[in-house]
Amino acid sequence: xxxxxxxxxxxxxxxxxxxxxGGASGFNTKFxxxxxxxxxxxxxxxxxxxxxxxxxxxxxxxxxxxxxxxxQTTYFKKKGxxxxxxxxxLVGLANGIALVPYAWQTGLWMEALLRTLILAxxxxxxxxxxxxxxxxxxxxxxxxxxxxxxxLIIKRKKPxxxx
Numbered sequence: 001x002x003x004x005x006x007x008x009x010x011x012x013x014x015x016x017x018x019x020x021x022g023g024a025s026g027f028n029t030k031f032x033x034x035x036x037x038x039x040x041x042x043x044x045x046x047x048x049x050x051x052x053x054x055x056x057x058x059x060x061x062x063x064x065x066x067x068x069x070x071x072q073t074t075y076f077k078k079k080g081x082x083x084x085x086x087x088x089x090l091v092g093l094a095n096g097i098a099l100v101p102y103a104w105q106t107g108l109w110m111e112a113l114l115r116t117l118i119l120a121x122x123x124x125x126x127x128x129x130x131x132x133x134x135x136x137x138x139x140x141x142x143x144x145x146x147x148x149x150x151x152l153i154i155k156r157k158k159p160x161x162x163x
Contacts, residue, residue: 004152007046012146015039015082019141020134022072029073036144037068037098043148051082060105067098088127095144108151115147122147 015036022032030115041061077087094115103112122143131138 004046005149008043008146008149011039011043011046011140014095014144016138016141019072020137021086023133023137029143032141033069033072036141037065039067039145041065041143047148047152049157051155057105058133058150060101063101067090067101068095071095083127085124086127087119088124091127091140092116093121095119095123111150115150118150119143 015048016020018035018039019032022029022035041064044061044064071091074091074094075083076090076094077083093116096112096119099112099115103109115119123140126139127136130139
């Protein structure tokens with residue numbers, strides 16, 4: 001359990017760095033676009049849901065990766081305009097909703113809903129309060145990955161069904 005938590009923290013830091021690299025001059029946005037979903041799926045696998053691996057669960061990981069990729073490619077605003085609080089809220093919602101295929105397959109709806117709400121609120125507040133672009137982007141990346149830990153922390157009374 002300690003190793004999984006350390007992995008979660010390490011992957012969150014890596015996610016923060018990749019998110020920032022995707023927004024930094026001299027780097028391609030693909031660091032963020034490909035990096036965040038890849039780190040996210042690695043974390044989900046590390047949380048132990050692969051013990052019931054089947055074709056539907058594999059498909060849920062692929063679809064989740066694709067939705068996480070899509071959620072990294074927009075701030076829900078016109079190019080050249082400044083992001084407002086509702087843009088950040090949509091960024092958080094999109095990053096949370098990206099886990100719908102995973103929640104559908106695993107039955108972890110409460111965790112996915114809680115994560116979506118936390119991301120919508122936390123990314124909005126963080127992005128509005130933080131004045132430093134570097135830390136703002138690092139923080140968003142960390143939040144996106146760190147909140148995946150909710151799938152580990154919240155204990156279920158009954159195990160996942162075997163499909």
